[in-house]
Amino acid sequence: MSAAAESWARLDALRAAREGRRIAALFEADPERAARFSVRAGGMLLDYSKTAIDAPVRAALLDLAAEADVADRARAMMAGAVVNPTEGRAALHTALRAPEDAGPIEVGGRNVLPEVHATLRRMEAFARDVRAGRARGQGGAYTDVVNIGIGGSDLGPAMAVRALSPYADGPRCHFVANVDGADIADTLAGLDPARTLVIVASKTFTTVETMTNAETARAWMRRAVAEPGVQFAALSTAAERTAAFGIPGERVFPFADWVGGRYSMWGPIGLSLMIAIGPERFREMLAGGHWMDRHFLEAPPDANLPLTLALTGIWHAQVCGHATRAVLPYDQRLTRLPAYLQQLEMESNGKGVTAAGEAPARPTAPVVWGEPGTNAQHSFMQLVHQGTQVVPCEFLVAAEGHAPDLAHHHRLLVANCLAQAEALMRGRSLSEARAMLADRFAGEELERQARQRVFPGDRPSVTLAYPKLTPEMLGRIVALYEHRVFVEGVILGINSFDQWGVELGKELAGSLEPALRGEEVAASGSTLALAAFLRGA
Numbered sequence: 366m367s368a369a370a371e372s373w374a375r376l377d378a379l380r381a382a383r384e385g386r387r388i389a390a391l392f393e394a395d396p397e398r399a400a401r402f403s404v405r406a407g408g409m410l411l412d413y414s415k416t417a418i419d420a421p422v423r424a425a426l427l428d429l430a431a432e433a434d435v436a437d438r439a440r441a442m443m444a445g446a447v448v449n450p451t452e453g454r455a456a457l458h459t460a461l462r463a464p465e466d467a468g469p470i471e472v473g474g475r476n477v478l479p480e481v482h483a484t485l486r487r488m489e490a491f492a493r494d495v496r497a498g499r500a501r502g503q504g505g506a507y508t509d510v511v512n513i514g515i516g517g518s519d520l521g522p523a524m525a526v527r528a529l530s531p532y533a534d535g536p537r538c539h540f541v542a543n544v545d546g547a548d549i550a551d552t553l554a555g556l557d558p559a560r561t562l563v564i565v566a567s568k569t570f571t572t573v574e575t576m577t578n579a580e581t582a583r584a585w586m587r588r589a590v591a592e593p594g595v596q597f598a599a600l601s602t603a604a605e606r607t608a609a610f611g612i613p614g615e616r617v618f619p620f621a622d623w624v625g626g627r628y629s630m631w632g633p634i635g636l637s638l639m640i641a642i643g644p645e646r647f648r649e650m651l652a653g654g655h656w657m658d659r660h661f662l663e664a665p666p667d668a669n670l671p672l673t674l675a676l677t678g679i680w681h682a683q684v685c686g687h688a689t690r691a692v693l694p695y696d697q698r699l700t701r702l703p704a705y706l707q708q709l710e711m712e713s714n715g716k717g718v719t720a721a722g723e724a725p726a727r728p729t730a731p732v733v734w735g736e737p738g739t740n741a742q743h744s745f746m747q748l749v750h751q752g753t754q755v756v757p758c759e760f761l762v763a764a765e766g767h768a769p770d771l772a773h774h775h776r777l778l779v780a781n782c783l784a785q786a787e788a789l790m791r792g793r794s795l796s797e798a799r800a801m802l803a804d805r806f807a808g809e810e811l812e813r814q815a816r817q818r819v820f821p822g823d824r825p826s827v828t829l830a831y832p833k834l835t836p837e838m839l840g841r842i843v844a845l846y847e848h849r850v851f852v853e854g855v856i857l858g859i860n861s862f863d864q865w866g867v868e869l870g871k872e873l874a875g876s877l878e879p880a881l882r883g884e885e886v887a888a889s890g891s892t893l894a895l896a897a898f899l900r901g902a
């Protein structure tokens with residue numbers, strides 16, 4: 366048996382041996398548990414004490430990471446090694462947030478940092494000009510920016526613009542992703558085409574949704590201004606295609622193919638964010654991401670935030686077999702974080718084959734889902750507390766909000782977050798439920814009513830607490846999740862940087878479109894019947 370197989374077997378055995386032992390009992394047995402099963406670093410507190418992980422489990426998880434050479438693989442990734450073998454590419458998003466003198470970081474024998482920083486400076490000059498009204502629309506200073514992109518060319522900046530809205534003092538930013546015309550129609554309604562900057566964000570500049578929306582935006586602008594092209598900017602690796610679209614070279618911000626879509630908000634894809642919050646704040650976010658990179662490389666394994674978060678994920682998904690994981694930011698401005706993490710985690714590690722082309726030995730990425738609290742409490746948390754499936758939860762919460770006059774809101778928010786995690790772990794027994802209802806019901810009715818109010822408890826959660834959602838903290842949080850996904854991918858033997866699973870649907874969409882015009886296509890009877898219904902035949 367390989368060392369890794371032995372560690373998995375050890376983890377399975379530890380899990381089986383712990384069947385029936387409750388998480389709450391671990392706290393009774395060890396008054397220091399909260400401190401011993403949490404990591405404090407960079408102003409953050411990652412508490413995983415409300416999980417069933419104990420010292421032997423943690424040791425076995427750390428062995429698993431060591432056997433997978435996580436630390437060496439992380440160093441190789443950040444040094445520019447080809448960690449995406451199916452596409453023959455490096456994955457160097459960390460270079461986008463590295464200081465210029467941090468290198469050299471070489472790809473094909475060339476240090477990439479001078480080019481990264483040259484582009485960053487061009488973005489900054491452009492963002493400053495837009496913010497100051499020097500770069501103008503044909504009707505005056507820009508009031509609105511529309512970012513057109515999808516997947517990684519949308520979710521990162523859209524999530525971050527919302528997250529950092531207290532710092533936004535530039536033009537208003539809007540995001541259009543869906544090919545559903547409703548998205549662009551609703552976004553452009555009410556905007557002044559003569560004072561709107563359209564940013565077409567697409568690594569490949571071929572993505573159907575983005576190109577369709579970009580053409581619609583250009584047609585909208587053409588109705589009001591003489592030269593729509595000059596009110597466009599492009600963020601792309603495809604210089605020829607951006608030129609063919611008519612976007613002037615000085616408005617094109619390129620990046621290399623070693624920036625994966627879902628890892629791209631740190632570079633040109635973040636332009637809308639930079640325009641919203643300003644270059645200085647954007648650099649603070651980069652510094653936050655870079656801090657996490659250094660921490661990931663340098664912190665010892667048992668005090669390493671990304672490694673710890675990843676190992677809790679491995680424990681829950683691959684050892685305990687929980688199929689989903691809920692992300693619950695108690696931070697309304699992180700409302701798009703679950704969607705962002707869905708792409709990051711599921712597009713990276715939702716694979717059915719290892720990098721070596723074999724069937725994975727364990728389930729791969731869990732389904733990631735979530736919503737901000739407290740809203741979540743009034744919808745799906747019913748299932749999380751009392752349903753028949755265990756959903757490990759990841760809470761995020763800040764010590765401080767941004768509005769001192771609303772501190773009482775924040776206290777309530779935090780209390781709710783802590784209460785959810787506590788309730789999930791503690792639960793409520795039948796005898797507690799009976800005692801609670803004894804003055805209202807009796808006999809069989811008491812029994813019936815009490816059973817409805819039983820909470821199994823022992824439901825695991827992890828909480829990431831941080832001082833305040835500043836640009837730097839957002840950078841740390843996003844990079845933390847990026848590295849957690851990397852660690853999980855390495856342990857599972859997955860190439861986290863390709864996404865072949867999105868291709869088949871794209872191909873079929875192209876070949877089925879003619880069916881909606883009444884042309885004959887090859888498809889199942891169901892699809893042909895639906896197409897006929899939808900075209901009104």
Ligand SMILES: O=P(O)(O)OC[C@H]1O[C@](O)(CO)[C@@H](O)[C@@H]1O
Pocket residue numbers: 515516517518566567568569570571572575626627712864867
């Ligand atoms: O930036 P592009 O090339 O338009 O791609 C957008 C998105 O499409 C995908 O390739 C697949 O959906 C994502 O990985 C990517 O973020």
